[in-house]
Amino acid sequence: MSQIRVRFAPSPTGELHLGGARTAIYNWAFARNNDGVFMLRIEDTDPERSTPENTAQILRSMRWLGLDWDEGPEVEGAFGPYFQTQRDAHYTDALEKLKTTGAIYPCFCTADELASKRDEARKSGGYSGYDRTCRALSRDQAQTRIDAGEPHVWRLAVPLDQDEITISDLVHGEISFPLSALDDYIVARTDGTVTYNFAAAVDDTDMQITHVIRGDDHMSNTPKQVLTIKALGAPIPQYAHLPMIWGPDGKKLSKRHGATSVEAYQDEGIIPEALLNYLALLGWSLDGETTVIDADTLTNNFSLERISKNPAIFDAAKLEWLNGVYLRDMAPEEFAPHMVSALGEQGLADSADYERRTDWYHELAPLVNERIKLTTEIVPMVRFLFTDDIEIDEDARAKVLEKEGAIEAIRAARTILADCPWDVESIDAALKVLPEQLDAKPRFVFQPIRVAITGSTISPPLFESIKLLGREKTLQRLDALL
């Protein structure tokens, strides 16, 4: 059997959003699991909405997710170019071929005429596509008008000698469309440029795509593309149409649901492993039990048969939970770079500092990564260790510091820490006696100390925090409240 070749074909009219990312993931995983080729093709034929910035953003997002493509922009390959705007020659060839076989015909109806015909037909209740007026023209008649310079488009002549066309979809099974409901769709516009359905069909043919894995919204386009490929005399690829991803309200995912692009999630503190994992399992399942799956397991087990047929609602809470799972699983040397980068953005740390006291960072890492879900939570939790410019939270001041016994606890801690050996065990042992000594519940003793040192009621464990802060700064912060 020939090698499996799949493609992800985004149109750079916007950022890479979650639905597109998932389509890319499934294509990639399918190719990897079958020793196939994963191709990236940019469908930039809409000059109004396509931008190089969007293309760059899509490539960036894919790399971030770890989706490496074997052919496409920047890596190139034998089937390029990989931008549709650079493939005119291929489309012209295909067009010429279909003109000679008569599979397409020129249509001189104007856009206005078509619009009014459509409106009228709809009003009387039964619009089912172009009425094929120009299909009745003889070749000579048509050629004469073309020679006279009359503006025209080219349409695909849908075969009339069969009832229906059946496409076999690897997700949905066999799907039949009555040909009577199919339009003689426009393949080439008045200005000579080709339309999406034609370009996609020609490209999939020329690029020898074996499996077209794409969104459900293309299902109705498939018969047009199949008819086109047949007219070209090429083999029909296999299709797999993925269900849509919806927002929490069951409507199409959009800005009003918050972040929709891959980069937006990156900014919100999601790491690529988690997004890949979440999206992979949104519409596909390994066994119904597995919720945490790494890239290798995915690429070794992905199958089109286990893609679900029904749309899925995007659940941000579950993504965040997964993100937390990945964060918690990280070893100190894996997590520390995330801390450095988050702190770096605030000018609180840099890689030089990390180099200088790597052990210190590695001691801090496990205290942090097990209590957060998003990398954006890192800085608020450890900020007190990186600057003396800490402000004590108003709420914490009122609820903790102004309580009876708070100052006494801080004073007692100050005395103990002034000459306690500086390791976690010693600090722990020394401070643990305070509740009994002051005859107070542990929380009433330790919370004031925590607020004094970290500025907040929420922090990494106290004794470890004290140890990492260092004796000098610890005493300074306690003194500040006495």
Add this chain to the structure above:
RNA sequence: GGCCCGUUCGUCUAGCGGUUUAGGACACCGCCCUCUCAAGGCGGAGGUCACGGGUUCGAAUCCCGUACGGGCUACCA
């Protein structure tokens, strides 16, 4: 309007005719642990498998209708 697709706990899903009193995960609730917050442990609530008909000894699983939701129906992709 026409054509196509879909419908299992709030959400993601397992289930491919009997092993199911429908399993897992997130979210939710309670308890435990505890210096805060998390994490973790234990337990709980939550589904008349959209609805109605069939087929069958037996249906979430097969068939047909209906309802609801979605997609396409552009000289957009």
